Amino acid sequence: MLGATVASGVLHAGCSSEDGGGGNGIPVAGTNVRDVPVGFLGSAGARTLLGRDAAGLYAMTSICTHNGCDLLTFGALGDSGLSCNCHGSGFSRTGEAIRGPAFKPLQHLRVGVAADGTITVDTNTPVDATVRTPVP
Ligand code: FES
Structure with a gap:
């Protein structure tokens, strides 16, 4: 099953197109870190994006x-x-507002990676845009 929402606003990364994401060329994130390559950006469930850069994983609204x-x-x-x-607003791949009318960045959220590589996004815990979760 993909896109399970658990208590306290923690989302497991990955979802079906029925619960948000996947449209307009926005890919759906895998649930395990091995399925999220460097350079990826996509849906991680309702109202959540997951990305990975050279420093690790990040999530944002x-x-x-x-x-x-x-x-x-x-x-x-x-x-x-x-x-x-x-x-018509535009945001960089890491959520910076690069074209108005929006002028505030997308809020980043805490990402966790379990020992087996399963990714979770804590939608209740905002973090600074510079925070990355290292990939084991
Ligand atoms: S540009 Fe996104 S809500 Fe207006």
Whole structure:
């Protein structure tokens, strides 16, 4: 099963298209770190994005900081990052606002990796945009 939401707002990364994500060219994240290559950015469940760069994993909300459109439904992913189709805002692959009308970045969220590689995103725990979870 993919996209299970558990108590306290912790999401297991990965979801089906029925529970958010996967549209508009935004891929769906795997549930295990071995399925999330460096350079990946995609849906990690409802209202959540998961990415991986050279330093590790990061997650952030998919809710546009301009007026609250969900990028998983109303956005698109391109080479330069995420675009919000509601009013044209743009965000880098790490959530920085790079084109208005949005001027605030996407909020980053804590990511955990279990010993078996299973990824969880704690949607109740915001973190600084520079935080990465190392990949074991
Ligand atoms: S809600 Fe995203 S640009 Fe307005």
